[in-house]
Amino acid sequence: MKIDTVLRIVDLFAAICFILALKGLSNPKGARRGNIIGAFGMVVAIGFNFATPGLHRFAIIVAAMVVGTAIGVPIARYVKMTAVPQMVAGFNGVGGGAAALVAMSDFLQSHPHQLAVYQVVEVLFGVIVGSVSFSGSVVAFAKLQELMTGRPITYPGQKVINGAVFAAIIAGGGWACASPHTGVIVGIALLSLAFGAAFVLPIGGADVPVLISLLNSFTGLAVAASGFVLHSVLLVVAGTLVGASGTLLTRMMSKAMGRSLANILFSAFGSVVVATEEPGVEGRMVKSTSVEDVAILLAYSRKVAIVPGYGLAVAQAQHVVRELADLLEARGVDVYYAIHPVAGRMPGHMNVLLAEANVPYDQLLEMEQANAAFSTTDVALVIGANDVVNPAAKSSPGSPIYGMPILNVDEAKNVIFLKRSMRPGFAGIENELMYQDATTLLFGDAKDSLTQLVAAVKNT
Amino acid sequence: MSGSDIINLITVFALAVFVGIEVISKVPSVLHTPLMSGTNAIHGVILVGSMLVLGNAQGTAQLALGIIAVVFATINVVGGFVVTDRMLEMFKQKPEPKRKSEDAGDHP
Numbered sequence: 001m002k003i004d005t006v007l008r009i010v011d012l013f014a015a016i017c018f019i020l021a022l023k024g025l026s027n028p029k030g031a032r033r034g035n036i037i038g039a040f041g042m043v044v045a046i047g048f049n050f051a052t053p054g055l056h057r058f059a060i061i062v063a064a065m066v067v068g069t070a071i072g073v074p075i076a077r078y079v080k081m082t083a084v085p086q087m088v089a090g091f092n093g094v095g096g097g098a099a100a101l102v103a104m105s106d107f108l109q110s111h112p113h114q115l116a117v118y119q120v121v122e123v124l125f126g127v128i129v130g131s132v133s134f135s136g137s138v139v140a141f142a143k144l145q146e147l148m149t150g151r152p153i154t155y156p157g158q159k160v161i162n163g164a165v166f167a168a169i170i171a172g173g174g175w176a177c178a179s180p181h182t183g184v185i186v187g188i189a190l191l192s193l194a195f196g197a198a199f200v201l202p203i204g205g206a207d208v209p210v211l212i213s214l215l216n217s218f219t220g221l222a223v224a225a226s227g228f229v230l231h232s233v234l235l236v237v238a239g240t241l242v243g244a245s246g247t248l249l250t251r252m253m254s255k256a257m258g259r260s261l262a263n264i265l266f267s268a269f270g271s272v273v274v275a276t277e278e279p280g281v282e283g284r285m286v287k288s289t290s291v292e293d294v295a296i297l298l299a300y301s302r303k304v305a306i307v308p309g310y311g312l313a314v315a316q317a318q319h320v321v322r323e324l325a326d327l328l329e330a331r332g333v334d335v336y337y338a339i340h341p342v343a344g345r346m347p348g349h350m351n352v353l354l355a356e357a358n359v360p361y362d363q364l365l366e367m368e369q370a371n372a373a374f375s376t377t378d379v380a381l382v383i384g385a386n387d388v389v390n391p392a393a394k395s396s397p398g399s400p401i402y403g404m405p406i407l408n409v410d411e412a413k414n415v416i417f418l419k420r421s422m423r424p425g426f427a428g429i430e431n432e433l434m435y436q437d438a439t440t441l442l443f444g445d446a447k448d449s450l451t452q453l454v455a456a457v458k459n460t
Numbered sequence: 461m462s463g464s465d466i467i468n469l470i471t472v473f474a475l476a477v478f479v480g481i482e483v484i485s486k487v488p489s490v491l492h493t494p495l496m497s498g499t500n501a502i503h504g505v506i507l508v509g510s511m512l513v514l515g516n517a518q519g520t521a522q523l524a525l526g527i528i529a530v531v532f533a534t535i536n537v538v539g540g541f542v543v544t545d546r547m548l549e550m551f552k553q554k555p556e557p558k559r560k561s562e563d564a565g566d567h568p
Contacts, residue, residue, distance in 0.1 A: 018502050019479060025498045025544075026487035032548035035498055039541040042505060046537075049508050055515035064514065064527050065507075068534020075535075076542035087543060088497045091504075095536035098506045101529035105513035108522055118466065216500055223506045224476075228469055230509050236469050237476045238505040244480025246499055249492065256489055341489035348492035355550035366489065 003051055010048040011234035017041020018238050022245055028361070045234060081356050082313045085346040086144035089212045092219055093137030099222035099239075100130025100192075104185060106229045112180040120180045122228040124173045127185060128192045130222035133215045135196035140208050140215065143200075144345065150205025158202060159266075165195045199265075206387070207264045209346035210253045214261070217246025256341035258393065258404030289440040291449065294381075294416055295456030298324075301378035303334040305370065307409055308354065310344050311384015311420065315446035318357040321383065324450055325359070327457050336363050338370030338380075338407050340388035371408050380412035384419075384446050390431045415439040418449050494547045501540025507533035 017037050024034015050058065072091075079087050103126025107115075115123075142148045172188040203211050220242025227235025254261045298304055306325060312318060325335045337359065343350035351364060365373065374380065382389055389409040392399040409415055415438050433439055442449055487495055510533040514526030 014505070018505075019483060021498060021502065022480070022483045022495075025491060025495045026484045028488075028491060028551055031491060031494060031498075031551060032545065035494075035501075035541065035544045035548055038498065038502055039545075042501075042507075042537055042541070045505065045508055046511070049511055052512060052515070055512065057515050057517070060523075060527065061511050061514055061530060064530035065534045068531040069538050071531070072535040072537075072539035073542055076539040076546065079543075081547070084493060084497070084543065084547070087539070088493075088500055091497075091536050091539045091543075092500050094532035095500065095503050095506060095540075098510050098529045098533035098536065099503075101525050101532070102506060102509040102513050105517065105522055105525045105529065108525075109513065109516055109518065213496055216496060216503070220499070220503045223503045223509075224473060226506060226509050228466075228473075230512060231465060231469070232509060233469065233472055235505060235509055236472050238502050240473050240476035241480040241483075242499045242503040244477045245484040246496075248481050248484060249487070249495060249499075252487075252489070253492060339490075341492075346493050346496070348490055348494070351490045352493050352547050352550065355547075358550075361551070364490075 003053060007048060007052065008233070010045055011232070011237075014041040014045035014234055015237040017044075018241055022241060080316075081353055082316070082345075083145070084349065084352065085209050085212060086141045088216070088346075089137045089141040089144060089208075092212060092216050093134050093141065096130045096133025096137060096215070096219040096222055098130075099219060099226050100127050100134060100189060102226045103127045103130065103222070103229050104189060106226075107180075107185055108182060112182070115180055117177050119229070120177050121173075122225055123185070124176060124188065126222050126225035126229055127189050128169060128173070129218050129225065131189050131192035132196035132199070133218040133222060135193040136200045136215050136218075137196075137212070139197045139200040140203075140212055143203075143205050143208055150208075152204045153201040158198075162195065162198050165191060165198060169195060203265065205345075207257075209342075209349075210250060210257070210261070210264050212346075213246060213250040213253055214265075217243045217250060220244075220246055253342070253347045256347055256405070258401070286434050287440045289416070289442055291442065291452045291456050294440075294442055295453055295460050297379055297414060297416070298328060298333070298381070298453070299331060299457050299460040301328075301333055303336075303373075303377045303379075304328055305374065305377045305380040305409075305412060306335065306337045307380055307382045307385050307389060307407060308337060308339070308343060308350055309383065309385025309388060311386075311418075311446055313344055313350070313353050313384070315384065317383070317447040317450050318353050318359075320447055320450040320454060322354075322357045322359050324454050324457065325363070327454060331457075336365050336370070336373065338367070338374075338409075339364050340367055340385070340407050341405075343385060343388055367405060367407060371411075374408050374411040377412040379414045379416060380409045382409060382415060382417045383450070386431055389433060391433055392431070395432075409433065410436060410438070413438065417441045418446050419443055420445060494544055494551070497540060497544045497547065501537060501544055504533055504537030504540050507537050509533075 021034045021038025024030035103123045107123045169191045176184045220239045224239030389407050393401045393404040393406045510529035517523045517526040
């Protein structure tokens with residue numbers, strides 16, 4: 001068999017592995033096996049491609065791979081689970097950068113004036129989308145890692161400037177099609193890098209995960225474009241799979257936040273701390289409580305809901321929370337966790353964090369199940385969550401989070417907020433729930449409070 | 461490349477769009493994070509393309525671009541799969557059914 005035929009069969013094999021990987025990843029049982037199948041397909045594809053006719057520089061290629069592995073593995077292994085969103089952003093960024101470089105390199109290695117227009121378009125698409133994904137991911141990473149403010153960055157004329165840069169990219173693309181030469185392509189790449197960064201600046205930290213999902217699908221499309229450039233069926237299939245599934249995933253995430261994708265991308269959500277509608281609200285009193293009181297309340301309840309938010313993750317308190325839940329369970333209290341789809345900093349993030357603390361899967365209730373359970377719940381313990389339990393999402397049409405499905409914590413008999421301070425949540429919105437009669441607040445670092453609660457429950 | 465080649469690729473592209481959508485259309489929100497990081501790893505297949513451009517590079521500039529592309533793509537592939545596996549490893553089924561059935565009415 002000719003080596004070319006073998007390579008095509010390998011492409012097909014790897015493509016099937018990737019489809020099985022995605023299929024596996026969409027249900028908890030087969031997820032890990034799916035991921036391993038995907039990795040296997042990847043290794044096979046890369047291994048066989050060393051046999052590509054006319055390929056030189058094995059040593060340099062392998063050396064570069066060793067460097068990449070030496071960077072990637074430690075990051076992936078040792079970064080804390082709370083930092084997963086920025087890690088995904090980082091990996092996505094380098095992938096997009098690689099796609100842009102591949103498209104550009106192929107252009108440099110060809111004879112530009114022999115390229116048909118459609119071939120130039122393929123190169124341009126790879127360069128533009130890959131570059132946007134790269135710089136966009138870098139800024140998203142910086143926002144999540146708090147290297148820069150997580151609040152939206154806006155300035156006068158921002159949309160006009162972004163629009164102008166975008167128009168310049170398109171115009172440059174037209175020019176490149178008419179007369180393809182290196183300078184124009186490089187210029188377009190630089191403009192695209194600028195556009196990617198400028199596009200992400202006005203997006204608030206709370207929305208960045210949705211953005212990462214979008215950039216993820218961008219990188220997929222850039223890879224598909226590079227596949228067109230290189231005539232590689234595998235790159236086209238894999239890139240398109242990611243592009244399509246990523247787009248759908250992005251839409252599902254924005255739906256979970258009750259907002260449209262356009263609203264997430266263009267509204268600079270959370271740029272101002274929104275004043276509540278009725279004046280005078282700021283002056284109202286909240287009830288604060290003590291660790292001992294909470295411990296007694298919890299210990300003598302029948303049913304307790306734990307509502308974790310990103311604050312829990314920041315405090316690295318997921319293990320202590322499980323300890324508390326175990327103690328309560330041992331006393332016969334029915335404990336469940338109410339997980340909002342966007343709890344944490346990324347949809348599904350909280351499930352990962354609680355799984356890390358060995359919380360049994362069957363105690364994690366999704367929003368619909370949890371909302372059905374609140375009315376029979378004695379105590380809802382809200383730990384570091386805010387926006388996902390804010391009734392303003394249901395009651396005040398003026399609120400930026402209006403329309404977001406929330407956990408109806410207010411239906412529980414008692415609500416206890418574990419909070420560090422009275423600062424509003426990630427989205428910068430006041431929470432009416434904190435002023436309600438059934439609500440008490442326990443101030444302090446989530447981990448400290450929980451540790452004290454564990455001790456107090458033991459003594460009760 | 462001949463005209464039929466590009467048509468073949470477009471055919472593959474169009475079909476892959478539908479497969480991509482179909483395959484994840486029912487994913488629960490529980491798995492959004494691992495799915496995102498898993499798809500992230502899959503687009504690291506650009507490493508195959510990066511190898512080819514590095515292997516065919518001529519001159520220092522092309523060589524540099526190729527090397528960066530391979531390093532970037534490798535970080536993407538390796539990091540993506542490893543972190544996804546690390547996450548999924550934790551998604552275990554309930555370890556043991558430790559729920560007692562006698563806790564109905566006897567609260568202290």
